[in-house]
Amino acid sequence: MNFNLDFIVQPLQKFFFLIHGGVHTVIPNYNLSFGLTIIIFTVIIRMILLPLSVKQLKSTAKMGAIQPEMKKVQAKYKSDPQKAQQEVMKLYKENGVNPMGGCLPMIIQMPILLALFYVFNTLNMKGAGFLWIPDLTKPDPMYILPILSTVTTYFSSKLMQPPTADGSQSKQTSTMNTGMAIFMGFMSLKFKGALVLYWVINNVIQVVQTVVINKAELGKKTDNVQLSKK
Template identity: 35%
Template sequence: MNPTWLDFLAIPLGRLLKLIYDFLYGLHIPGSYGIAIILLTLIVRGLLLPLYIKQIQSTSKMAEVAPRIQEIQQKYKNDQKKMQEEMLKLYQETGYNPAGGCWPLLVQIPILFALYYVFQNPLVYVLGKSHQYVKDLVQGKAGYAITQTIINEAQKLGLDMHFFGINLAQKELIVLPILSAATMFLSVFYSTNSQKRFNPQYAQSQSNAMAEGINRTMMIFSPLMSYFIALQVPSGLVVYWTVVNLFTILQQFIANEVVYKKLKHKKEEEERRKQLEKAKDNQKKDELESKEENQEERSVEATGKEDENEEEKMRKKELERLKQQMTRSQSSSKKKKR
C-alpha cells in the first residue's frame, strides 16, 4: 500500500478519529468506532460552517443580480467584450463573486476522498502503522482479500470497528445505502423548498421549466447516486455521508431561521427605506409645486392690482381732462356774454 497525495488530510483525520475512539472506548461505550465517526463528521462540518454561510450569502446575492445579468447578456449578446466589461462592473458594484458558492463543495471533495482512505486502511491512518507495514502484510493478496486482511489486523491490534452489528471497515449492502439515499433525498428536497420559501428572488429566477426540471432531476439522481456509491465503499464512509446529509438539513434549518430571515428582514428594511425616501421626494415635490402655484397666484394678484392701478390712473386722467374741458367751456361762455 503506497502513500497517497491526500495523506496530508487523511493522516490528521485518522488520528483525530483514533483520539475520539480511545476516549469513548475508555468509557466502555458500545459502538465507539461508529460514534467516533459521527463526532468526527460533526467536527469537520462545524469547521466548514463559515464556508457554508458564505455559500448561502453568495446564493442570495446571485438571486439579486440575476435579472441584471440577464439584462446585460441580452443587451450585449453580439458584443462579448462589452458584455464581459459590464459584467465585471456589476460584480464590482454589487460585491458578487460567481465562484463564491463553489468553495464548500471544492473543500468537501478532498475531505471525502481522504476519509475513504481512512476507513479503507485504518492500520495506517487510525493506528499509525507505516505504508510499508501494510504492504508487507498484504503481500501476495489481491482484491477484497487485501481489505479483509487489513481489517483483521486492525481488530487484532484492538480497534473494534463494529457499530450495531455492522463492521464499518467492510461494505454493507442494505441498511446504510438505503439510509444514505433517503437522507440525501430529504436534504435536496428541504434545501430546494427552503430556497423557494425564504428567497423569492431566487425562486423567480428558477421559475422557468428548465430549472424546475433540473431540480426534479436532482431529487431523483442524487439519492440514486448516493445509494450506488454506498454499495461500493466501506460502511464507515457511508455513515459519514449519512451524517453529512443530516447535518446539511440542520444547516439549512439554521440558514432559514438565521441567515435567510435576516436577509429577508434586511430587504424589507431596504424596501421601507426606499418607500420613505420616495414619500419624502413626493412630499418635497408637492411642496415645491404648491410654492410655485402660490407664487403664480401672488404674481397674478400683483398683476391684477397693477392693472387696477393703471385703470384708476386712466380714470383720474380722464376726469381731470373733462374738468379742464368744462373749465375752458365755462370760461369761453363768460367771454361771449360780455
C-alpha cells in the same frame, strides 16, 4: 495513495483513533464506541470546516435572493444578450454577490473530503458494529444505511441548489440531484458501513447548516426590505 493526500489522511487517522480511545474509555463496548466515534469525528470535522461551509452557503443564498431581479433583466434585454450580461454583472456588484463565491470554499474542502473517504474506507476495526449493523467494515446487511444515504444525499443537494431564473435549468439540476442520490444509494450497497455512516451524518449536518443559514439570509433580506420602505 492517489492524489498524494497522505499528508491529510495520516493526521485524520490519528485524530480518529485519538477520539476513539477517549470514547472507548467511557464506553468499552466496541459495538457502540466505534459507531459513536464516527459520528463525533464527523461532527468535529464539520465544525472545523464550518467557516468555509457558511461562506459557500451564504454565496448560494445571495445568488438565490437576486434571481427574481435577474429574471427581469434577462426578460428586458432578451434581444440583447451582451447588454443583459452587463446588467446582470451590475446587479451582482450592487448586491455584493460574487458568482464564483461558492466555488473556492468547495474547492478547498475537496481534498479533505476525499481524504475522509479514504480514512473511513480503510479503518481497521473488523468486527466492530453499531446498533443494527454487526460489522461496520462490511456493507449494511439490512440496507438501512443505503436508504438513508439516498434520502440525505437528495435533500442535501436539493437544499444547496439555488433558485434559477431559467425553469429548464432548474429542472435539469433537479434531475441531476435525483440521479446523484440514486447513484450514492446504489454505491452505498457495496461500501463499508463505516463509510456510509459517515456520509449519512455528514449529509444530515449539511442539511441543518443549509436550513439555518438560508433562514438567516432570508431574515436579513426581509429586514432590508422593511427598512427600504420606511
